[in-house]
Amino acid sequence: MVSIRSIPATPSSLTPGDLPWVIEHREDRCTLCGRCTAVCPVNAIKLTYMRQRMPKLVLTSTERGSSFRTFVGIRQKTEIKNRCIGCGSCEMVCPNAAIKPQPNTMSDRFKFQNTAGGEAEKRGGRRNVPGPNLLDKIIFNRISMLTDPALDAGRHEFYLNTLLGRVLSPEEYIRRKTTGEWIPPVREIFPFIIGSMSFGALSPNMWLGLLQGVAYCNEVLGIPVVMATGEGGCPPWVLKSPFLKYIILQIASGYFGWDEIIRAIPEMQCDPAAIEIKYGQGAKPGDGGLLMWFKVSKLIARLRGVPEGVDLPSPPVHQTLYSIEESVMKMIQSMSMAWNFRVPVYPKISGSNSAKSVLNNLVRNPYASALLIDGIDGGTGAAYNVSMNNMGHPIASNVRDCYLDLCAQGKQNEIPIFAAGGVGKNGNVTQNGMGLIMLGASGVHMGKFMMQAAAGCLGSESNRCNVCNVGLCPKGITSQNPKLYRRLDPDQVAQRVVDTFMAIRTEMKKIMAPLGRSQSLPIGMSDAIGISDESAAKRLNIKYVC
Amino acid sequence: MCRLALKTASEPFSPFSVLQAMEAMQEGYDGSGLGLLLRGLHFTDYSYKAGDPVLSGIAHTEGALHRLNAMMQDLGFEQKYDHEFEVDFSKVEAADRFKYILRVYKKPKSWENFSEEEVEHELMLTRLALRKDGEENGGDLTAFSFWPDVVMIKEVGWPLGVGEALGLNTNRINSRVCMAQGRQNTNWGINLYACHPFFIQGIGTMTNGENTAFIPIKDWLTGRNFPGYIGYQSDSEVFAHILHYVTKQLKLPLEAYKHIITPLKTAELLEHPQGDFLRGLRDACRRLIIDGPNAVIGTLPDETCLLTMDAKKLRPATIGGKPGEWAIASEMCGVDAMIPDRDQSLDYQPMRQHTIIVPPDRQEFKIWSQFDQFPLPQAA
Numbered sequence: 069m070v071s072i073r074s075i076p077a078t079p080s081s082l083t084p085g086d087l088p089w090v091i092e093h094r095e096d097r098c099t100l101c102g103r104c105t106a107v108c109p110v111n112a113i114k115l116t117y118m119r120q121r122m123p124k125l126v127l128t129s130t131e132r133g134s135s136f137r138t139f140v141g142i143r144q145k146t147e148i149k150n151r152c153i154g155c156g157s158c159e160m161v162c163p164n165a166a167i168k169p170q171p172n173t174m175s176d177r178f179k180f181q182n183t184a185g186g187e188a189e190k191r192g193g194r195r196n197v198p199g200p201n202l203l204d205k206i207i208f209n210r211i212s213m214l215t216d217p218a219l220d221a222g223r224h225e226f227y228l229n230t231l232l233g234r235v236l237s238p239e240e241y242i243r244r245k246t247t248g249e250w251i252p253p254v255r256e257i258f259p260f261i262i263g264s265m266s267f268g269a270l271s272p273n274m275w276l277g278l279l280q281g282v283a284y285c286n287e288v289l290g291i292p293v294v295m296a297t298g299e300g301g302c303p304p305w306v307l308k309s310p311f312l313k314y315i316i317l318q319i320a321s322g323y324f325g326w327d328e329i330i331r332a333i334p335e336m337q338c339d340p341a342a343i344e345i346k347y348g349q350g351a352k353p354g355d356g357g358l359l360m361w362f363k364v365s366k367l368i369a370r371l372r373g374v375p376e377g378v379d380l381p382s383p384p385v386h387q388t389l390y391s392i393e394e395s396v397m398k399m400i401q402s403m404s405m406a407w408n409f410r411v412p413v414y415p416k417i418s419g420s421n422s423a424k425s426v427l428n429n430l431v432r433n434p435y436a437s438a439l440l441i442d443g444i445d446g447g448t449g450a451a452y453n454v455s456m457n458n459m460g461h462p463i464a465s466n467v468r469d470c471y472l473d474l475c476a477q478g479k480q481n482e483i484p485i486f487a488a489g490g491v492g493k494n495g496n497v498t499q500n501g502m503g504l505i506m507l508g509a510s511g512v513h514m515g516k517f518m519m520q521a522a523a524g525c526l527g528s529e530s531n532r533c534n535v536c537n538v539g540l541c542p543k544g545i546t547s548q549n550p551k552l553y554r555r556l557d558p559d560q561v562a563q564r565v566v567d568t569f570m571a572i573r574t575e576m577k578k579i580m581a582p583l584g585r586s587q588s589l590p591i592g593m594s595d596a597i598g599i600s601d602e603s604a605a606k607r608l609n610i611k612y613v614c
Numbered sequence: 615m616c617r618l619a620l621k622t623a624s625e626p627f628s629p630f631s632v633l634q635a636m637e638a639m640q641e642g643y644d645g646s647g648l649g650l651l652l653r654g655l656h657f658t659d660y661s662y663k664a665g666d667p668v669l670s671g672i673a674h675t676e677g678a679l680h681r682l683n684a685m686m687q688d689l690g691f692e693q694k695y696d697h698e699f700e701v702d703f704s705k706v707e708a709a710d711r712f713k714y715i716l717r718v719y720k721k722p723k724s725w726e727n728f729s730e731e732e733v734e735h736e737l738m739l740t741r742l743a744l745r746k747d748g749e750e751n752g753g754d755l756t757a758f759s760f761w762p763d764v765v766m767i768k769e770v771g772w773p774l775g776v777g778e779a780l781g782l783n784t785n786r787i788n789s790r791v792c793m794a795q796g797r798q799n800t801n802w803g804i805n806l807y808a809c810h811p812f813f814i815q816g817i818g819t820m821t822n823g824e825n826t827a828f829i830p831i832k833d834w835l836t837g838r839n840f841p842g843y844i845g846y847q848s849d850s851e852v853f854a855h856i857l858h859y860v861t862k863q864l865k866l867p868l869e870a871y872k873h874i875i876t877p878l879k880t881a882e883l884l885e886h887p888q889g890d891f892l893r894g895l896r897d898a899c900r901r902l903i904i905d906g907p908n909a910v911i912g913t914l915p916d917e918t919c920l921l922t923m924d925a926k927k928l929r930p931a932t933i934g935g936k937p938g939e940w941a942i943a944s945e946m947c948g949v950d951a952m953i954p955d956r957d958q959s960l961d962y963q964p965m966r967q968h969t970i971i972v973p974p975d976r977q978e979f980k981i982w983s984q985f986d987q988f989p990l991p992q993a994a
Contacts, residue, residue, distance in 0.1 A: 216824030216907055217928060224926065227879065231897055238864055241898040245891060254897055256880060478837025481901045584826035587876065587925050588903040595829040 080184065084144045086177040088531055089154035089169040091144040097166035100140050104158035104167050109540040109552070112152040113167075116143045142167065148184055154532040157542040171530055189453035192536025192546065194493065194516055195351070195445055196457070198529040202464050202604060204496050206503035209613055210596040212584035221574070221581035228576050229292060230259040230511045230589050232342055233412040234437045235482050252437065253412050255341055258285075258293045259589060260501055260572050262565075263488050263513030264318050264344065264416070266298030267325070268359045268368045268380070269449035269536065271553035273561070274523055274545045279306065280558060281522065281565020282314045291569050294341040296513065299357045299382060301325015301371050307332035312340050318416075319403065320346035321356045322382030324372040330406070339411045342437065343403045347386070347395070347426075348418030350446025350463070350489035352455035356382030360450050362539035365548035392426060396433045404435045412437030419443040419461030419489060427470050430483055438484045440513065441466050445490025447516040447527075449546060450537030463489040464507060468608045471508020471592060480592060484510030492517030493529065498575035507608060508592045519545055522564040523556060616810065616822035617796045618931065619948045620911050622919045623939040624976050626656035626788035633777040635943060635951035636796045646797050648773040649809040651818045652765040654790025654917055660695045662718060662763070667691075667737055669717045670766040671744065671757040672806070674710045678754040681747060682715070689740060690722025700781030707771045710754075714780060716765055716787075737761060738815050738842050745807075756806050759813045761915075765789070766818075768809040791913050795820045808847035812854035815842065816915035819857055822944050823908040823929040825849040834901035835859070853910050856902050861914070867989050868920065869982055870895070872969045875904045876925040878984055888988045911942050921970040933970050934961035937977045942970070 084090050091113055105113050118141050123134045144152060152169050159168040182189045212218040233254030236244065244251055262282065267275055278295055285291040299320035306312060307329060317340045319326060348354065359368070359380040369376040389395045396415070403413040414437040417426055423441055430436035443463025448456065467487045474480040487509040491500045493516060501512040519525035523545045526533040536546035544556035580586060583596050590596065598613035599605050605612035617639040619632050629650055636648070655662050662668075669686075673679035686693065697716035725733055741760035748755030758766035765787065769776045773796045777783060795810035810820035825831070828849035835843045835855050840863070843855050853875075860871050877896035883889035896903075906924025909931040913919050921931055921942045933942045934949040934956050941952035949961060964970050967984040 210826075212824070212826060216826055219926070225879075229880075231900065235897050235900070236894075238859075238895070238898040241894055242864060242866075245894065251894060254894075475833045475837055478834065478839065480837065481834065481898070584824065584907075585905045587905045588827065588900060590827070590830070591901075592830045592833060593827070 080181045082146045082178060082181060084146060085172065085174065087146065087151045088172055088178055089152035090172045091142070091152055092168055092170050093142045094166045095141050097164045098142065099164055101163060103161040104142065107157045107161045109155065109157065109535065109542045110150055110153055112145055112150050113142050113158065114145060115140055148182055151178065153535055155526045155542045190450060190537055191453060191456070191534040192449045193527045193534035194447045194529060196529050196531045200494060201445065201490055202462065203490065203500040203503050204494055205599050205601060206597050207599070207613065208579055208583060208596055209598040209611065211582050216584045219581040219584060219586050221577040224581065224586050226577050226580060226586045227588055228258065228573065229256045231255070231484060232257050232438055234434070237482060250409060253410050255412060256292060257341065257511070258291050258569070259505060259511035260497070261511055261513045262293065262295035262518050263515035264296040264298035264346065265515050266300035267302060267371060268300040268363055269298060269546055271544055271547050271556065272367065273553045273556040273558045277556070277558035277561020278518070278522065278565055279311060280562035283311050284562060284566050285569050286314055289566070289570065291573055293569055296344055299324050299346060300359070301328050303371070304328055304332060308335045308337065310337050312336060313338040315340050316342045316344050318344040318346050320382055321384065321386045322380065324380065327373050328371060333406065339407055342412040342414060344440065345399050345403065345413065345415045347415050348442065349448065350418050350442030350444055350460050351448035352451035353418035353420065353460045354384055355451065355455055356384045358450040360537050363548045368548055392429050396429050396436060400433060400435045414438035414440060416440040416442060419463055419466045421461065423466050423470055424473050427473065427483065431477065431479055436483065438486055440486040440488060441470065443487070443489025445493055446488055463487050464504065465607055467504055467509050468507045472609065480508070486511050486513060488513035498572050498579065502576065502579045503597060505589060505591055506593045506597045510591055521568045522561050617948065618820050618822055618909065618911050618944040619952060620793045620919060620942040621952045622791045622917065622972055622976060624790065626654060626790050628782070628785050628788050629792045630777050630783040632792045632794045632952060633773045633782065635948045636773040636794055638951035639943065639945040639948045647770045647809055648768070648776040649795040649811050649820065650767040651793040651811040651813065651913070652787065652789035652791065653763055653913055655763055655765060656788040657697070658786050665762050666694060666718050666720060667760055667762050668765055669715055669719065669757065670759045671715045671755065672711060673713045673715060674754040675712050678748065678751065679713055682744065682755060685744065685747065686719065690724055692720040694718045694720050697787070700784060702779050705775055705779035706769065714767070734815050742841055761816050764816065766813060768806045791917055791919065793818060793820055793911065793913060805847045807845055810850055812851045814854055814858045815862060817854055817858045817861070817912065819854040819910055819912035821850040821853050821908045821910050823906060825852065825904060825908060827903065827905040828852060830901050857912055868914070868918065868971060869969060869989055872922050872984055873988065874899045874902050876966065877903060886985065892988060909944060917974040919972040921964060922968065923964065923966065925966045927966045930963050932961050932963050933979055934958065940972050940976060940979055
């Protein structure tokens with residue numbers, strides 16, 4: 069046995085087998101074209117010279133018994149910053165199917181070492197809990213058959229839209245109409261909403277593609293889809309364009325981008341769809357937004373009014389506010405006033421045991437338009453692993469509790485509840501969304517799903533990719549580096565947005581038709597759903613089925 | 615499936631004629647029961663004074679009848695007439711029937727200074743108190759209605775058989791309006807309260823089909839905290855309560871009912887003369903949107919009758935008749951049976967946007983379309 073010193077080992081030395089993803093490379097197929105090493109966003113692989121001994125039988129004693137050949141091959145780096153993220157870009161570009169990443173089931177050594185420089189683990193993306201979640205397990209079991217015939221999803225007319233905005237009680241509506249008083253603004257929108265993803269988190273091409281797709285859905289297909297901006301504002305040309313009416317502008321605790329927005333108000337051609345005040349986010353509750361320096365490009369710096377290349381952590385709370393009552397009064401009313409009470413203003417909070425108390429404050433404020441609750445399965449551009457993995461509240465029971473609370477007060481039509489956090493995380497977006505709607509949500513927000521469906525985001529619940537935070541997105545979705553984001557064609561993203569919403573619309577009909585529903589969105593139709601998990605059924609007050 | 619028949623005529627007629635129409639439509643139902651609502655009463659052996667409340671129900675035991683008597687006395691009601699049905703109990707399927715109640719009372723003296731609205735509220739509370747008393751005593755007392763000029767009968771069995779068992783063929787009770795429905799809610803366990811027509815404060819409706827939006831509507835109505843919005847043993851009960859909410863609580867004209875249960879689409883409202891008001895009304899009453907398939911037939915306290923259906927119109931119904939006499943039924947053969955001597959070519963089956971309204975004068979029926987100007991005053 070050799071001396072330990074002759075082996076280059078430190079406490080943090082890892083082998084490829086310790087990393088979450090292992091590169092499988094077939095040297096017999098490799099043509100050494102170098103595309104894989106060029107495309108790898110984290111430089112996980114390198115071309116390197118290697119030497120191979122060529123044993124041969126030599127009978128004369130004057131020659132050595134072996135010779136060596138030198139060749140060029142691919143090797144995986146084991147430094148943490150260069151670890152393979154499993155994105156599969158190498159596999160995508162390889163002309164010879166010679167390379168691919170493989171998930172490593174024995175990778176727990178890596179987790180113990182991923183704190184170099186005292187930095188706790190951070191990532192972008194998702195919570196990484198593989199397998200079906202609770203929403204995936206909901207089934208629709210009130211099937212119309214003989215007493216009421218099922219409808220024809222292909223031929224009947226369906227009313228699929230929902231309302232975003234404060235809806236008055238019928239008595240109050242008639243009173244105000246009679247006296248000519250203010251009626252709160254209400255938007256009629258498609259219940260599947262593109263959730264808040266900021267202009268800094270997303271690349272310009274991604275953002276443009278989403279907006280193009282949304283505009284097409286509205287103007288050509290008649291599907292009134294809206295998208296939310298997230299913190300960080302909106303490009304000035306959009307603010308002054310007629311497309312602003314499809315956009316929910318978010319104001320968050322860093323107030324990034326609001327200089328541009330406020331300045332653009334006099335030149336706006338139309339009102340935004342709504343204003344979302346972000347108090348919390350499902351993926352990292354209690355944390356403010358975080359745009360890491362990698363992504364603060366010249367354009368982003370200008371929009372946000374900050375220097376280039378600095379980390380932009382938003383505070384966890386709105387610094388000007390002291391209490392919920394004050395938040396609701398001050399911010400909701402100020403934002404309403406900015407657009408002369410023509411735009412719905414609503415808060416977004418992270419899923420929490422305290423959601424009901426927020427809701428009840430909103431109920432008592434005549435200007436609050438809705439409540440968006442973002443559950444623990446929500447995604448983010450950047451967060452500490454511990455926040456993303458372990459903080460927050462699952463969305464289903466949070467929404468259900470809030471809805472039943474409103475029912476008890478008879479106000480379930482007045483404050484719409486929107487749900488987010490894991491909608492479509494396993495691809496079942498319509499089923500997940502309709503499940504939440506039948507539990508009481510008026511609509512759902514989806515972020516990760518849109519990135520996957522519209523732009524081919526490589527993230528998965530098996531800890532794949534997840535480098536949105538450092539701006540190295542291999543698809544160019546969450547990067548501000550032109551070399552990366554030029555990989556993404558906005559027109560193709562727009563096409564995928566349209567495909568996605570057309571498919572959701574069809575699936576909604578395929579769910580509603582057998583339930584005998586077509587005239588209104590089945591919000592709170594809890595008699596139509598069941599679940600094979602007895603305790604979940606009890607908790608959600610729906611049917612247990614087996 | 616339910617079969618529905620309504621006849622309204624200027625001259626009182628026997629409910630048995632409507633039961634015969636039910637018989638004509640017999641192919642469509644299972645003969646599991648009968649619900650009747652009579653309005654515009656005429657008794658051969660009693661001169662009914664307008665405004666006196668009439669209690670309809672069933673005392674299932676002698677004890678329940680005594681409790682009923684005591685309760686009404688305590689509340690200050692004075693009994694003016696007790697209709698003795700000529701019951702042939704051998705023809706009644708159910709065993710626990712002690713007395714069918716049809717009693718006319720005089721309102722308590724203490725109500726003299728009550729406004730009309732207060733009287734109506736008290737009448738409803740009295741009915742609910744009787745119902746509650748019955749429920750607390752093992753269901754031995756059933757109270758269907760307590761309202762001036764209205765009688766309700768609900769029983770299990772074949773409609774004609776029930777009519778004969780209760781002696782309705784003797785012409786002792788006649789009425790100007792008669793609603794009949796021929797089925798107990800056999801989807802679930804039989805419960806007399808689940809049988810149509812449903813009644814609240816003078817408003818009665820009956821429906822066929824299934825109300826698929828029942829739970830959200832029920833949840834919303836329950837949240838009004840109005841004492842009468844209870845029950846919901848049947849998904850169709852909400853149609854009566856929505857009609858009550860629209861006309862009594864919101865005080866909107868009858869035409870608004872259709873706009874609330876089946877609002878027009880946004881594109882249609884944008885073209886409508888009162889589209890702005892109606893769109894807001896649709897949003898505010900969004901939880902009351904029905905999803906059918908249903909035909910809703912109803913009557914109001916002034917003897918107005920109506921027929922309307924869900925927006926998909928999967929349960930059609932027909933109206934036919936002649937001035938002074940109109941019949942509405944879920945089947946055309948039902949209309950034929952009730953008013954054979956009419957011009958059939960004038961029969962009408964409303965479309966998804968229509969409400970058929972037969973006003974109290976019964977000279978002609980009105981086909982009101984949602985696309986027409988909405989008759990609301992100031993607000994619109």
